[in-house]
Amino acid sequence: MxxxxxxxxxxxLAALATQAMxxxxxxxxFDDIAHLDMRRASLTAARAVxxxxxxxxxxxxxxxxxxxxxxHRQPDIKRDKEKAAxxxxxxxxxxxxxxxxxxxxxMRGRLADQIDYAGDTLDTATAVGLYERVMQDWxxxxxxxxxxxxxxxxxxxxxxxxxxxxxxxxxxAWLARRPNNPMAPVQWTLIGTSSFRPPLxxxxxxxxxxxxxxxxxxxxxxxxxxxxxxxxGIAEKSGTNDKAIQFYRKIITEVARSSFGFEAQLRIxxxxxxPPELIDPFAExxxxxx
Amino acid sequence: xxxxxxxxxYSGVAILAGAALFAVVRVAYNQITFEAPDVTTIRICxxxxxxxxxxxxxxxIDAYEKEYLERHGEKVRVLQLxxxxxxxxxxxxxxxxxxxxxDIIERGFSRVVNDPSYLTRYFLPFGPYIESPNPxxxxxxxxxxxxxxxxxxxxxxxxxxxxxxxxxxxxSMFTERIYYNKDLYREATGRDDSPTSFLDFINVCNTIxxxxxxxxxxxxxxxxxxxxxxxxxxxxxxxxxxxxxxLSDANLDGKCSLxxxxxxxxxxxxxxxxxALLASWQCTTDIAANFQQGWxxxxxxxxxxxxxxxxxxxxxxxxxxxxxxxxxxxxxFEVGVFNFPAPSDHPEYGKFARAMPSEAxxxxxxxxxxxxxxxxxxxxxxxxxxxxxxxxxxxFTSHINWLPIVQGVTLSETLKPFKPRxxxxxxxxxxxxxxxxxxxxxxxxxQLFSGRMTPLDYAASLAEIYDRTAMEGxxxxxxxxRRNMRNMDRIVAGRLLxxxxxxxxxxAAVERSVMQLLYANQAKTHDLAMDTHFLQTxxx
Numbered sequence: 001m002x003x004x005x006x007x008x009x010x011x012x013l014a015a016l017a018t019q020a021m022x023x024x025x026x027x028x029x030f031d032d033i034a035h036l037d038m039r040r041a042s043l044t045a046a047r048a049v050x051x052x053x054x055x056x057x058x059x060x061x062x063x064x065x066x067x068x069x070x071x072h073r074q075p076d077i078k079r080d081k082e083k084a085a086x087x088x089x090x091x092x093x094x095x096x097x098x099x100x101x102x103x104x105x106x107m108r109g110r111l112a113d114q115i116d117y118a119g120d121t122l123d124t125a126t127a128v129g130l131y132e133r134v135m136q137d138w139x140x141x142x143x144x145x146x147x148x149x150x151x152x153x154x155x156x157x158x159x160x161x162x163x164x165x166x167x168x169x170x171x172x173a174w175l176a177r178r179p180n181n182p183m184a185p186v187q188w189t190l191i192g193t194s195s196f197r198p199p200l201x202x203x204x205x206x207x208x209x210x211x212x213x214x215x216x217x218x219x220x221x222x223x224x225x226x227x228x229x230x231x232x233g234i235a236e237k238s239g240t241n242d243k244a245i246q247f248y249r250k251i252i253t254e255v256a257r258s259s260f261g262f263e264a265q266l267r268i269x270x271x272x273x274x275p276p277e278l279i280d281p282f283a284e285x286x287x288x289x290x
Numbered sequence: 291x292x293x294x295x296x297x298x299x300y301s302g303v304a305i306l307a308g309a310a311l312f313a314v315v316r317v318a319y320n321q322i323t324f325e326a327p328d329v330t331t332i333r334i335c336x337x338x339x340x341x342x343x344x345x346x347x348x349x350x351i352d353a354y355e356k357e358y359l360e361r362h363g364e365k366v367r368v369l370q371l372x373x374x375x376x377x378x379x380x381x382x383x384x385x386x387x388x389x390x391x392x393d394i395i396e397r398g399f400s401r402v403v404n405d406p407s408y409l410t411r412y413f414l415p416f417g418p419y420i421e422s423p424n425p426x427x428x429x430x431x432x433x434x435x436x437x438x439x440x441x442x443x444x445x446x447x448x449x450x451x452x453x454x455x456x457x458x459x460x461x462s463m464f465t466e467r468i469y470y471n472k473d474l475y476r477e478a479t480g481r482d483d484s485p486t487s488f489l490d491f492i493n494v495c496n497t498i499x500x501x502x503x504x505x506x507x508x509x510x511x512x513x514x515x516x517x518x519x520x521x522x523x524x525x526x527x528x529x530x531x532x533x534x535x536x537l538s539d540a541n542l543d544g545k546c547s548l549x550x551x552x553x554x555x556x557x558x559x560x561x562x563x564x565x566a567l568l569a570s571w572q573c574t575t576d577i578a579a580n581f582q583q584g585w586x587x588x589x590x591x592x593x594x595x596x597x598x599x600x601x602x603x604x605x606x607x608x609x610x611x612x613x614x615x616x617x618x619x620x621x622x623f624e625v626g627v628f629n630f631p632a633p634s635d636h637p638e639y640g641k642f643a644r645a646m647p648s649e650a651x652x653x654x655x656x657x658x659x660x661x662x663x664x665x666x667x668x669x670x671x672x673x674x675x676x677x678x679x680x681x682x683x684x685x686f687t688s689h690i691n692w693l694p695i696v697q698g699v700t701l702s703e704t705l706k707p708f709k710p711r712x713x714x715x716x717x718x719x720x721x722x723x724x725x726x727x728x729x730x731x732x733x734x735x736x737q738l739f740s741g742r743m744t745p746l747d748y749a750a751s752l753a754e755i756y757d758r759t760a761m762e763g764x765x766x767x768x769x770x771x772r773r774n775m776r777n778m779d780r781i782v783a784g785r786l787l788x789x790x791x792x793x794x795x796x797x798a799a800v801e802r803s804v805m806q807l808l809y810a811n812q813a814k815t816h817d818l819a820m821d822t823h824f825l826q827t828x829x830x
Contacts, residue, residue, distance in 0.1 A: 030791045033784045036407040061790060068787050072780040099790050107783060114776060142801050146786070149808060153815060159823040182801035186809045193816050197540065219806050221449050226543060233542035257443060259648040259716035260544060263532075266644070281442060281650070282709050 026058065029065045033072075042069035060096045063087055064104055071107060076117040085111055092130075102143035105130045106150070113154050124154050145183035148174050152190060161199035168195065168205075180216070188213035189227075196234045203238035207231055225251045225258035232267060245273040257281045330364070332666050332673065333392035335371040337378040337399065338656070342613040344372055346689035354676045368673060375399065386412045386661070393664040394674070397458055397657045406452040406781065414660040414667060415455035420445060424675045431698060432680055440678070442697045447653025451810045452781055454803050459674045460654020461683065462692040465708050466521055469597065469615060470604045472624040474509075477501075478603070484628035487635045495580040498603050513593035513602035514581025519739050521606045523574045525630045528718055530570035530642040534560045535717035541817055544716050548767050549821045551721045552760055556828075562749035562756065566642040571738055571745040573639050578739040586736050594618070606630075609708040610655075612691040616704075627707035648714030654695050724763030727755045764825060771818055775811060782807045 025044045032041035048062035067087035070080045088108035091100060113127035127150070134147035148171060155167035168191050175187055192209035195202040210231050218224070228247045235244035248264040253276055255261075261278045268275035338344070351368040358366045371392055373381045379400035385391030386402055391412075397403040402412060420438040427433050427440065438445045441460070448456045475494075476482060478501040485491040495511035502509035512518070528535070531546075538546045538554035546554070554560055560567065578585070582596065597605035598618045605615075612627075619625055632646045633639035660670055676682060683696035693708050694701070701709060722728045734751055737743040785807060788800045 026792060030788065033787055035411045036780055036784060037411055038780070061792060064790055065787070068783055072783055076776070103786060103790055106786065110779060110783070114779065115772060116776065142789075146804065146808075156816070157819040157822075159819065182798070183805050183808075186805045186812065189809060190812055193541075193812055196542070197816075197820065218809070219802065221446070221451070221454070222806070222809060223446075229544050230542040233539075257446075257650050259651040259714070261650055262645060262648055262713045263544075263716055278712050280712055282712070 026061060026065075029062070029069070033065065033069055036072075038069045038073040042066060042073050045069055055094065060091065060094075060100045063091055064100050067091070067104065068107060071111055071116075078117050078119065081111060081116045081120070098138065098141075099143070102134045102138050102141070102147075105134050106143060106147055109134075109147070109150060113150070124157075127151075127154055140178070142182055145174075145178065145181040145187070149183055149187055149190065152187075156190075156194050159199055164194065164200055168200075175212075185213045185216045185218050188216065189218075196237070203234050206234050207238075207243065223255070223258075225255040225260045228255070229260045229264070232264070236267075236271070241271045245271050249273075249276060252276050252278060328365075329367045330666060330669060331367040331369060332394065332664070332670055333369045333371055334394040334396075334658070334673075335373055335381070335392040336396035336656070337373055337375045338396070339372055339374060340610065340614045340690070341617040342690040344370065346686050349689065350677050350682060350686055353682070354673055357676065358672075366669060386663075389663050391661050391663065393661050393666055393670050395659050395661055397659045403659060406450065407777070409450065409457055409659075410453050412662050413457055414662045414664070415453070415457055416445075416448070416459060416660065416671075417455040419671050420456055424679065426676050426679045426682075430680055432696075437675065437678075440680075440697055441654065441695055443652070443654055443695070445654070447651075448657070452778060452807070454806050458654070458657035458659050459678065460695050461656040461658070461677065462654070462687055463652050463695050463710070464609045464655045464693065465649055465652060465710055466525070466606065466608045467627045467629055467708055468604050468606050469611075470626045470628065471597070471600060471602075472626040474600060474603050474623065475626070484626055485631060488631040488633040488639070489635050491631045492576065494603075499580070508601055510582040510596070510602050511580035511604060512577070513596040513605040514578060514585030515588040515590050515593040516586060516736060517590040518581070518593050518606050519574065519578050519585070519736070522577045522630075523735070523739070525646060526573045526577070526633070526643075527570045529632065529644075529646055529715055530566045530573070530639070531719040532644065532715050532717055533642070534564065534566055535719050538719075539717075540820075541813060543813065545718045546720060547817070548720050548723045549764065549817065549824075551719065552723055552764050553824060555721075555756070555760070562753040563746065568745045568749060569639050569642050571748060573633055573636075573643075575739050575741060575745070579741060586740055598622075609691070609693055609705075612704070612708070613689075616691060627704075629707065629711060645714050646711060648712065648716050649710035650712040650714070652710040655692075721756070723767060724755070724759035726759050727752065727763065730755050761828075764821075768818070768821055768825060771814065771821075775814060775818060778807065778811050778814075782811075 025048050029041045029045050029048065032038070032044065045062050045066035049059060049066055052058040052062060064087075067084045070087070071084035073080050085108065088104045088111065091104040092108065095101065096104070109127040109130040112123040112130070115122065131147040131151035131154070135144045135151070138144050152167045152171045155163050158164070171187055171191060175181075175184060178184070181187075188209045192206045192213065194200070195209060196206035210227060214224070214227065218227075228251045232244045232247035232251075235241070235247060245268050248268045248271075251258050251260050251264040256279065258264075265275040265278065334347075336343075336347075338347075347370055351370065354368060355366055358364070378398070382391060382395055382400050383402050386395075386408075395403065395413075397413075402408040421436045423434050424432070424437040424440060427435070432440045438456070443460075443463070445456055445460075448458045448460065450457050470484065472482075475484075479494060479497050485494050498509065498511040501507075534554075535544075535546045537559045538550045540550050540553065551560070582588070582602065585593075593602070593605060594607075594611075594615070596602040598615070600623065607615075616625060630646055633643045634645070636643075658674060660667060664670060677686065678696055680696050680699055683694050684699040686692075687694040687699070687705075688702055691702075691704055693705060693710075722731050731752060734743060734748050738745065738748045782804060785800055785804050789797065
């Protein structure tokens with residue numbers, strides 16, 4: 001009798017401790033994944049999954065974290081990726097509420113459209129299907145903006161002219177509907193980057209796309225000189241030299257410390273223009289920028 | 291008992307007792323120095339054993355400790371731990387993994403301090419600190435300006451494009467130049483001004499050789515070693531290849547990758563016998579002809595000694611060597627510095643080389659990182675802020691003759707020749723696509739530059755290997771790129787998952803960071819698709 005009571009107390013305390021530990025650990029798992037410590041995250045997440053009843057919000061979050069940490073744990077081995085796929089599939093089949101569901105679908109799509117380990121193969125059909133479902137079920141969300149970005153990338157990788165045109169037209173239509181979505185700058189640069197090279201070689205379309213990306217506003221840390229240099233090169237290819245000169249001028253006048261400045265001057269002269277003087281950012285009289 | 295007998299019996303015990311006493315004193319000293327419990331102590335480690343660096347840093351530390359005491363009425367201690375380059379990587383790695391690394395760490399010599407997956411785990415980002423003004427700038431022209439913008443590069447070189455944050459605070463920046471013995475130069479050439487063009491530079495070299503022969507002196511124009519040949523090669527290769535880069539640059543990023551160069555090679559844009567490539571090799575060979583006999587066997591330090599001892603007129607190295615060099619030369623002679631002249635005035639080389647490489651985007655050097663495990667992050671930030679005011683950066687860099695990194699610091703006459711060159715080319719041409727080619731290019735390079743092989747022979751040997759191994763190399767490099775892209779996706783996944791965190795984070799910031807990460811990957815993803823398609827096409 002006395003022994004049975006003791007066992008019950010110990011088991012009860014252990015269960016309570018597990019519950020408490022798991023609740024605290026959810027935050028730690030997110031922290032570990034953010035700092036790319038997938039191994040520790042996967043171990044903690046596995047404990048957290050066991051500690052919560054299936055279908056509870058905690059279980060959903062822990063399962064998603066476990067799937068992501070196995071998906072990205074290194075070394076990349078088949079067993080981990082298959083387990084991650086099974087966990088994503090379980091979340092999707094359980095129709096867990098957002099944001100876990102669209103995230104699980106996007107992550108599962110990435111697992112399918114990338115080579116993760118030696119011997120892995122691409123499964124673009126699964127990826128395309130999942131991205132399309134996210135776009136359809138959550139059309140006005142960031143998740144859909146990300147999904148269409150990955151969907152476009154998958155279709156561009158075919159290098160087929162017609163598929164590329166269709167994919168970019170769909171992305172343009174998306175941008176027309178959601179012009180200020182958080183992914184808009186990078187969606188426009190994707191159109192630009194993939195338009196000017198084969199199979200499309202649509203120079204005007206590429207320049208227009210880059211101009212729109214810059215107009216919307218790229219983050220300060222993205223080096224604009226490289227984009228202007230590319231736009232100048234595209235404009236030269238299309239024979240619109242006046243436009244090329246404009247872009248090369250911007251490198252000199254708008255970007256401090258660009259290593260393209262001198263070559264931009266050379267290109268402007270080669271195209272018959274008169275380049276502005278380079279600004280020396282190392283001049284002794286330089287004052288701090290406001 | 292005789293004295294001899296006494297020593298025979300007790301000398302072992304005496305030595306043991308002496309050693310024990312020494313150990314106790316040493317431990318006590320270290321305890322007092324490093325573990326003083328009543329004083330907050332931060333530790334800063336680096337590998338800069340150049341003359342003057344430790345003293346310059348110690349001056350800053352002393353000034354900081356004094357200022358902190360005056361401002362806060364509390365003592366702090368900053369301990370610098372200089373570690374030699376040879377053991378630095380291991381010191382930092384084991385310290386970080388074991389949780390005992392110094393608070394502020396100069397980043398270098400280790401994957402742990404550079405690989406994003408380790409960097410994010412072991413280092414704190416500076417992002418939360420750099421957008422507010424540096425309090426030590428109050429009363430100066432930089433008052434009220436965000437700390438980041440007080441650096442002459444706006445800290446752009448500190449920004450990690452994969453982790454989307456700033457992971458270092460620099461103290462200086464570096465360029466490479468040619469040092470020369472002004473007294474000897476004056477004596478041999480009868481002039482004061484440094485060489486003004488490439489032909490002038492070659493003429494000076496010829497003059498020195500004639501002078502040495504006339505005077506029967508052991509004197510060469512340039513102190514040489516493989517290190518020095520590498521410096522000249524870096525400076526005089528891409529500058530010849532701007533037209534090839536432009537014609538091969540399919541993604542218009544201004545550079546020519548291994549993949550682009552291979553596709554351009556197959557399309558006949560360039561070959562190993564392209565006049566521009568041959569001219570670039572010949573140019574470095576011409577320069578290396580002015581090194582001493584047997585330079586291939588010399589070490590970098592041998593070249594330094596030759597210059598310091600007046601047995602070589604010139605010596606090529608970075609501004610990081612300025613302080614040590616000046617200290618070693620002392621009053622023996624006056625040291626001058628000039629920039630590598632562009633070979634645009636050379637009748638043959640001038641057809642290809644219009645300018646030297648641009649230094650406009652020169653980034654910050656002496657990259658201090660902040661250990662994530664530090665218990666004194668705010669104090670470390672405070673110390674780094676103190677060191678990077680205009681006055682303190684000027685004091686530090688002038689002490690060791692390094693270029694300042696804080697805006698508006700006046701350059702001394704000694705430092706002016708090191709000012710980064712803004713008129714230069716940006717491109718880069720990479721063709722060493724397979725391991726075998728890299729080995730051959732590296733091995734043959736010294737034979738080429740020492741004149742034992744002609745550029746045409748070198749070209750033929752590389753072409754044979756390139757034709758045989760490039761396709762396999764292309765496949766291998768493509769696989770490496772794919773793995774790199776896959777690694778980037780881990781970071782994207784981590785950011786995306788933050789949208790599911792129970793504690794609501796800054797959703798807009800998370801979305802913006804995902805967008806930025808996908809942008810950083812975008813061109814590479816597209817290149818990967820293009821290059822994969824190319825490989826499939828040519829192997830069908």
